Amino acid sequence: MADQFVDLADEAQHKLDTATVLTTDQLQHLIGLAGRIYGPAFLAQAYSDGKVDNGTVRALVGNVWSACEYPDRELDRDTWQWLFDVAGYTEDGELAERPTEPVELWRGSVPERRTDWSWSSDRAVAEKFAAGIRGRRPGHLYRLVCPPEALLAANNDRSEAEFVVDTAMVEHLIEDASAD
Structure with missing residues (x-):
């Protein structure tokens, strides 16, 4: 096979x-x-x-x-x-207007991957990843109030409310929200 x-x-x-x-x-x-x-x-x-x-x-x-x-x-x-x-900037494969205001985003990951580019506008999705979904190690919940210029794309086709973020622009804004 x-x-x-x-x-x-x-x-x-x-x-x-x-x-x-x-x-x-x-x-x-x-x-x-x-x-x-x-x-x-x-x-x-x-x-x-x-x-x-x-x-x-x-x-x-x-x-x-x-x-x-x-x-x-x-x-x-x-x-x-x-x-x-x-x-x-695209949303689900279509050219779109980039949001004009900052977007609150969440990421669940191990600390060493907190600056990866996949984030979610749905806290519950990030919490599942933080808990160790699909064989991943459990990690932390991170929060980012992302300025529009760091947003690269939005993808909704996998029910993860995903935003792709250039975290090099916003690394200093990422907060550990695990205790919240």
Whole structure:
């Protein structure tokens, strides 16, 4: 069974490598064939190689980020920043007006990952992550009143009320809210 998945990932990579131009649907199909952990690398490669346009990046970057369980393990932050800059601020894959006021956000994680980029506007979601959801180690609950300029995207398709945040801009504003 594992060989079948490797074959599909290899097939998808070959199709990506040999394509000259891809539509959003075609790239989405290749990511689906390869598996969600390959989404970040496929999107970055397709855009870097000029095989997709800004609209495809805009349509896919939020979902690719959200679907990949540990997106910062698949691409470095500079590459993610580049992709989010290309896309502009998006909500569920659509170009959107960035909020004009700060947004209260929450994150549940171990202390060493408190500055990762996935945050939630739903405290209950963050509390589940802080408790150690899906095999993660239990951690702390963090709160951030995030200025709009640090918001990169909003993703609601996984019922996590997720915001992607450039935490380099706001690290000094992150509070440990575990005792609240």
